[in-house]
Amino acid sequence: MKATIDGIYRFGKDFATLSMVPKYKIYDEKIIRKGKDEYRVWDPKKSKLGAALRMGLKETGLFEGAKVLYLGIANGTTASHISDIVGPRGVIYGVEFSPRSIRDLLLVAKRRTNIMPILSDARIPQRFASRVEKVNVVYQDIAQKDQSAIFIRNAETFLKKGGIAMIAIKARSIDVTENPKKIFAQEKQKLQAKFNIITDIKLGHFEVDHAFFVCKLK
Amino acid sequence: MYTYISLAPIGLFAYDADGKQLASIIFKLDDAKGRFIDASGSELTEDDKGLIKKLGKKDDQIIFEIQKDGFGSEFPNISGETVRNNISKLAISTGFVKDAGQYYQYLNELNSEITRISIKAASTEDRLLIHAVSTIDELESTANTLAIRLKEWYGLYYPELLERVRSNEKLVSLIASNPKREDLSDDAGLSMGGDYSDEDVIALQNYAIIIDGMYRQIKDLEAYIDKKALMIMPNVTRIVSPTLASRLLAEVGSLEKIAKLPSSTLQVMGAEKALFRHIMGQGPSPKHGLIFQAPVINQAQKKQRGKRSRMLASTLSIAFRMDYFDKCLTGGDLLKEKFDKKIENIKG
Numbered sequence A: 001m002k003a004t005i006d007g008i009y010r011f012g013k014d015f016a017t018l019s020m021v022p023k024y025k026i027y028d029e030k031i032i033r034k035g036k037d038e039y040r041v042w043d044p045k046k047s048k049l050g051a052a053l054r055m056g057l058k059e060t061g062l063f064e065g066a067k068v069l070y071l072g073i074a075n076g077t078t079a080s081h082i083s084d085i086v087g088p089r090g091v092i093y094g095v096e097f098s099p100r101s102i103r104d105l106l107l108v109a110k111r112r113t114n115i116m117p118i119l120s121d122a123r124i125p126q127r128f129a130s131r132v133e134k135v136n137v138v139y140q141d142i143a144q145k146d147q148s149a150i151f152i153r154n155a156e157t158f159l160k161k162g163g164i165a166m167i168a169i170k171a172r173s174i175d176v177t178e179n180p181k182k183i184f185a186q187e188k189q190k191l192q193a194k195f196n197i198i199t200d201i202k203l204g205h206f207e208v209d210h211a212f213f214v215c216k217l218k
Numbered sequence B: 001m002y003t004y005i006s007l008a009p010i011g012l013f014a015y016d017a018d019g020k021q022l023a024s025i026i027f028k029l030d031d032a033k034g035r036f037i038d039a040s041g042s043e044l045t046e047d048d049k050g051l052i053k054k055l056g057k058k059d060d061q062i063i064f065e066i067q068k069d070g071f072g073s074e075f076p077n078i079s080g081e082t083v084r085n086n087i088s089k090l091a092i093s094t095g096f097v098k099d100a101g102q103y104y105q106y107l108n109e110l111n112s113e114i115t116r117i118s119i120k121a122a123s124t125e126d127r128l129l130i131h132a133v134s135t136i137d138e139l140e141s142t143a144n145t146l147a148i149r150l151k152e153w154y155g156l157y158y159p160e161l162l163e164r165v166r167s168n169e170k171l172v173s174l175i176a177s178n179p180k181r182e183d184l185s186d187d188a189g190l191s192m193g194g195d196y197s198d199e200d201v202i203a204l205q206n207y208a209i210i211i212d213g214m215y216r217q218i219k220d221l222e223a224y225i226d227k228k229a230l231m232i233m234p235n236v237t238r239i240v241s242p243t244l245a246s247r248l249l250a251e252v253g254s255l256e257k258i259a260k261l262p263s264s265t266l267q268v269m270g271a272e273k274a275l276f277r278h279i280m281g282q283g284p285s286p287k288h289g290l291i292f293q294a295p296v297i298n299q300a301q302k303k304q305r306g307k308r309s310r311m312l313a314s315t316l317s318i319a320f321r322m323d324y325f326d327k328c329l330t331g332g333d334l335l336k337e338k339f340d341k342k343i344e345n346i347k348g
């Protein structure tokens, strides 16, 4: 089977990744079998990257062997698909500051050894820098008020030249009372100070009032 | 010229400002995890010292990337930047591993181990908080008992002061710093109390100093609790004070348990006696327990309190769950806003 986007396969309207660890599900994702291969269907309701694909995202910057810094990896729902895409030669540095969520990620990382679980605060890269390296992709989903600043800081510190940085922004995490459109415009402006924005997608009914930006460092 | 040091999973590296490697210490794969974890702390380890010795530089010429006691630090520095650009190649060329696969296998184990250790440390945080809360209660009751004895003792000497200073804590602190009545007031000569010798006064003062220390300890613990509570319950402390949040936590015993309680239990927690009377048919059902300490409840009109308690308890139960499962701070802000709106609505 041929991938539609690097490492990402299409089945009708669904997207899926070829499982690196067949027979083990991560969340209750649907499985499609083709001979010996297992494709894990990407649930757009449970993963913002999955939702972005359904809303027309074409370029993710992810490829087989890529190195990724994932901020706010939680229990690894989205990361499991990225893990499939980058494969055994790739790496995901997964930063998460909730001990509860990362406990589940530890189990995932046992089978998927390309995931490095890091319990740390994304705001303070100094605390985890000695355990990570320069990466091809930075992915961030943390729903914090100062998320754009955190994103910029990490991309500047860890993104390789020409690398891609993706961020999911939840309007309500910035300001609950303000109109989401206004918030997205304002966050976009913050990002544009440091990045060229290649794609700007709203996640529609999959994740209400969420925007998704794909960027490159200037 | 400065020398820049950085820590990596395979060892320590020193570079000059032009990006030339000056020296390194490479761990052995067998003991690398322990040495990495040690070197991550702010204390200087044997490996740090070894590298500095190799460099032969003065301490003030050395800049670390992480914080090290007594040294300058800069993040990121050129050493870290260079190493992070080709760590897997370095791991092979230094002989640390034979191929990239082996390096990443090691890195997965290293990160998992550090994360496991940190989870363990984090899981005892709530228990530390609970101990501090119980300690305050015990100190308070002990200090008050001892203060009663002090008052009787001091009352024989200068009873007028007891009339003037009502708070135990203030009185104890006065006596501890200077118990002599002629120093405390101009009209002490008119006191009805008996005369004490210097020796009598000193014995009394020493006793007061101990009790005063307890009151101070309580203050320190309160500050400690506030800080810890904000950290481990960022969402709950958006809704109620850190003190009340900690009392609720202490009542139940752990963040995990409290996150799983129904909100009706939260509402009456700490009102066990009243609940017992109610069950025995001897009283009305209690509307609020510990949460009565929250100003939104105790400063409300009587007939609003029941409703407000219910709302507060259900909001708190969501906040406790957030703090246990996921600390997205903004959740607490949203929750607080909703709660305030609800309270506003029932006012009208």
Ligand SMILES: C[S@@+](CC[C@H](N)C(=O)[O-])C[C@H]1O[C@@H](n2cnc3c(N)ncnc32)[C@H](O)[C@@H]1O
Residues within 6 Å of the ligand: A046, A047, A048, A071, A072, A073, A074, A075, A076, A077, A078, A079, A095, A096, A097, A098, A101, A120, A121, A122, A123, A141, A142, A143, A144, B326, B327, B328, B329
């Ligand atoms: C919306 S969830 C992420 C879901 C995940 N990206 C997925 O799709 O599978 C946001 C996560 O970010 C984490 N988080 C929030 N602030 C953080 C910070 N400053 N550093 C690290 N993690 C953070 C939260 O604990 C939470 O698990």
